[in-house]
Amino acid sequence: MNRLRLVPMVRERRKYQRAREYLDFEVDGASVRGLADTGLDLISVLATDRPRDPLRVARVLGEAPGDAPDGRVLLYVCPECEDIECGAIAAKVSRRGDLITWRDFGVPEEDEAANEFAEHAVTFSAREFRRELASR
Numbered sequence: 001m002n003r004l005r006l007v008p009m010v011r012e013r014r015k016y017q018r019a020r021e022y023l024d025f026e027v028d029g030a031s032v033r034g035l036a037d038t039g040l041d042l043i044s045v046l047a048t049d050r051p052r053d054p055l056r057v058a059r060v061l062g063e064a065p066g067d068a069p070d071g072r073v074l075l076y077v078c079p080e081c082e083d084i085e086c087g088a089i090a091a092k093v094s095r096r097g098d099l100i101t102w103r104d105f106g107v108p109e110e111d112e113a114a115n116e117f118a119e120h121a122v123t124f125s126a127r128e129f130r131r132e133l134a135s136r
Contacts (some may be wrong), residue, residue: 001099001123001125002026002027002028002123002124003027003028003029003124003125003128004025004026004122004124004125004128004129004132005026005027005132006023006024006025006026006046006129006132006133006136007024007026007031008021008022008024008136009021009022009023009024009043009044010049011041011043011079016082016114017079017080018079018080019049020047020049020079021047021048021049022044022045022046022047022048022049023044023046023133023136024044024080025044025046025075027032027122027124032075032076032089032102032105033076033089033121034108035057035103035105035122036089036106037118038087038107040076040078040089040107041078041079041086041087042075042076042077042078042079042089043076043078043079044075044076044086044090045059045060045074045075045076045082046060046078046132046133046136047082047125051132053108056074057133059073059074060073060075060093060100060102060129061093061095061100061126061129061130061132062093062094062095062100063095066086066092066093067084068084068090068127069084069108070090070108071092072090072091072092072093072104072108073090073092073093073097074088074089074090074104074108075088075089075090075091075102075105076088076089080091080102084108087107089105089106090105090106090107090108091103091104091105091106091122092104095126098123098125098126098127099125100122100123100124100125100126100129101122101123102121102122102123103120103121103122105120113123117121
């Protein structure tokens with residue numbers, strides 16, 4: 001089982017772009033964003049500069065269906081509009097009891113055959129995730 005932490009991050013304001021605050025998914029000391037290296041400017045779906053979206057939390061915990069065209073769950077989105085069209089990182093999410101597994105990390109595509117998946121899997125405790133989330 002992996003150790004998941006939610007790390008407060010700030011995407012700094014840039015010319016024509018706004019600052020964004022969010023919780024990054026860190027697994028065993030490394031950002032999950034690195035599992036699908038896209039080079040895109042993305043933030044996690046757990047933005048902290050606006051009210052928390054309970055549906056997004058349910059999705060990352062495998063309690064609601066995925067929101068990407070290929071059925072995976074969005075984990076990182078565009079910091080400006082949070083629209084999948086600007087780029088995103090998604091993963092297949094499954095749940096067995098308290099254990100959540102994220103796998104097949106990548107940029108969601110309409111044509112799943114064109115999608116390349118990172119060959120990593122992350123498994124963590126839903127209780128641990130909720131405890132981390134409650135402390136932020």
